[in-house]
Amino acid sequence: MAKSSSPPPPAFPATWDQLVGHDWIQTALKIAIGKGRLGGSLLFVGSPGVGKTATAMLVAQTVLCRKNKSSDLNPCGTCPDCVQVRAGTHPDLIQVSKPADRTLIPLEALIGPVDARLQEGFCHDVHLRPMQGARKVAILHDADFLNEEGANCLLKTLEEPPSNALIILIGTSEQKQLPTIRSRCQTMRFVSPTGDDGRTLLRQHLARYNEAIDDPPNYSDETLSDALELSAGDMQVATRLASGQSGELRGKLLAQLAAPVPDPVVVARCINEHLDSVSKKEAPLRRAAMRDLCAIAVQHYRGVLRSTALQGNFDEATRNRLDRTLRVFREIDRSANMNTLVDCYATDLTLATTGDRGGIG
Structure with a gap:
């Protein structure tokens, strides 16, 4: 699993009731999950700190929680799966972000090091079978910092995501994503609460x-x-x-x-x-x-x-x-x-x- 550049987990809400604002996004996600249509690739965009990462982690809890049904949009927040998601240690949760000392997400975080190309990294791990539940959730933080080569590495995965995986890209604006990335994701825009x-x-x-x-x-x-x-x-x-x-x-x-x-x-x-x-x-x-x-x-x-x-x-x-x-x-x-x-x-x-x-x- 690609964990080398994952961020330390901040304090995320344990339930959807604790998420401030973004009611329409919650409604859209609940409808999609209830109809079994939450799959493929999502692109979350909005100002820093507005709640994109918190929402992505709640989605991961919702999908990976085995105590409550996903369609209820009500992860228990206390079972081992929910606790592991919040701690960033769940085996079916993949997270990759830009290292603090780099200006871009390194290519090896996406497709593995030179001596193990396509045998490690985000694009490889998302195709592995789930280890605990029925699905995997892959979150790519800092999508603004993909160069063209890195974005191209993602394209095939985004075009044909595994049926048992949900991919979430997190950025600050659509304009900072390559058109090829935007066209392969369902975009959800987070407006800063007032x-x-x-x-x-x-x-x-x-x-x-x-x-x-x-x-x-x-x-x-x-x-x-x-x-x-x-x-x-x-x-x-x-x-x-x-x-x-x-x-x-x-x-x-x-x-x-x-x-x-x-x-x-x-x-x-x-x-x-x-x-x-x-x-x-x-x-x-x-x-x-x-x-x-x-x-x-x-x-x-x-x-x-x-x-x-x-x-x-x-x-x-x-x-x-x-x-x-x-x-x-x-x-x-x-x-x-x-x-x-x-x-x-x-x-x-x-x-x-x-x-x-x-x-x-």
């Missing part, structure tokens, strides 16, 4: 974020709503914003973003001071802090565009700055050098250019 559901989900994320603190802070509804709006539904970013990590940055940055011509030196200094305050050496923490910055900038520029549109105008400079900010997310995912990225971003904001350099950025 209102009470959004605040409830964010509180769950914050509880895990602060689990090592003896006396965790109490977050007001206003703080949570503000973080959700700034993060555009990205729960990982919202968690850091609500925790106060980016509070000072917001004021300094917005002052420059609102200027007709941002000062590149001031913008770069503001960003670098924030990144250094989070961590001077740990790249993952610095990339996360940069994502927070981009979330703030995206919401600012979207607000400006909405305001000018209501007045019947179009602000091309703001549009370009928004496009440039969105491009930064992709560069972060590609592990671009942070110093170079900050300098280029600050300069491009001043010039109001999208930063499109022939596919490099």
Whole structure:
């Protein structure tokens, strides 16, 4: 079984009642399971932390639980099968994800190492007979990080999945998947919860974020709503914003973003001071802090565009700055050098250019 690059299991809901939001997805899955039509390949897309992985694990519990019928969409959550699924140790549950130190899912995780091609890996394991129950569930996390070669390795498996297997791919957007992948999967789009559901989900994320603190802070509804709006539904970013990590940055940055011509030196200094305050050496923490910055900038520029549109105008400079900010997310995912990225971003904001350099950025 391909376990080498599986993520450590976070706290997943034990039953469907504990999943926040996504009622229509639960209904669709219940109908499909009840009619015996849940099979083949599914593609879950939505913002980070919105509940895609939690839903995939609940689907795995539903399918693999041998105490309650799958058609009831009511896994017991306590039997050995459910416990093993939640722990990520069930022999009929396959999980593969992008290693933290890699920019893409390695080919060997899909089809095995060079000396054992198609004898190991995700595509091999999904065709093995179930060991405990009647079905297998294979979850490919981080589907955004498949290169073309890796995606092509999946195609035959997705075209002709085993009748006793369910394959779930998890990504953030359909646009980040190759057309050949999208065409072979049933896509389920996860919308970030708003209102009470959004605040409830964010509180769950914050509880895990602060689990090592003896006396965790109490977050007001206003703080949570503000973080959700700034993060555009990205729960990982919202968690850091609500925790106060980016509070000072917001004021300094917005002052420059609102200027007709941002000062590149001031913008770069503001960003670098924030990144250094989070961590001077740990790249993952610095990339996360940069994502927070981009979330703030995206919401600012979207607000400006909405305001000018209501007045019947179009602000091309703001549009370009928004496009440039969105491009930064992709560069972060590609592990671009942070110093170079900050300098280029600050300069491009001043010039109001999208930063499109022939596919490099």
